[in-house]
Amino acid sequence: IAKKVTFSFCFVCFSLPWQCFRALCCKGPPPPRPEYDLVCIGLTGSGKTSLLSQLCSESPENIVSTTGFSIKAVPFQNAILNVKELGGADNIRKYWSRYYQGSQGVIFVLDSASSEDDLETARNELHSALQHPQLCTLPFLILANHQDKPAARSVQEV
Numbered sequence: 573i574a575k576k577v578t579f580s581f582c583f584v585c586f587s588l589p590w591q592c593f594r595a596l597c598c599k600g601p602p603p604p605r606p607e608y609d610l611v612c613i614g615l616t617g618s619g620k621t622s623l624l625s626q627l628c629s630e631s632p633e634n635i636v637s638t639t640g641f642s643i644k645a646v647p648f649q650n651a652i653l654n655v656k657e658l659g660g661a662d663n664i665r666k667y668w669s670r671y672y673q674g675s676q677g678v679i680f681v682l683d684s685a686s687s688e689d690d691l692e693t694a695r696n697e698l699h700s701a702l703q704h705p706q707l708c709t710l711p712f713l714i715l716a717n718h719q720d721k722p723a724a725r726s727v728q729e730v
Contacts (some may be wrong), residue, residue, distance in 0.1 A: 607622035
């Protein structure tokens with residue numbers, strides 16, 4: 573005697589087998605997070621390296637000022653920021669524009685407790701970046717760092 577075998581068919585599982593597998597078994601890799609490429613600029617000593625180390629949950633000990641450039645992947649729950657940190661020394665700033673290509677945003681870090689001359693230099697570099705063809709349409713985050721220092725200027729003063 574032959575038995576009749578019935579197969580049920582799931583259109584959702586047929587068209588999206590991976591999502592169905594994840595939904596039923598709660599296993600497998602998480603969906604990929606979008607990645608964004610940012611450039612981080614500012615004068616030497618403004619705190620760029622410290623900022624990125626803090627965002628990456630790295631130890632604040634042994635932080636050395638960046639002399640050329642470094643790249644860090646900063647993971648967040650819903651995205652990954654690939655940040656190119658560029659050194660802020662006078663002899664390096666002239667090469668910043670070579671690293672702008674492909675950027676999707678800019679972090680400009682300035683030392684709010686710096687001298688008037690350094691603050692003026694930072695202002696000029698910021699204006700130059702804002703006018704650069706590869707950056708002028710991108711979102712900018714301007715971070716007035718070192719607000720914990722006694723000589724720090726307020727946001728209005730900066």
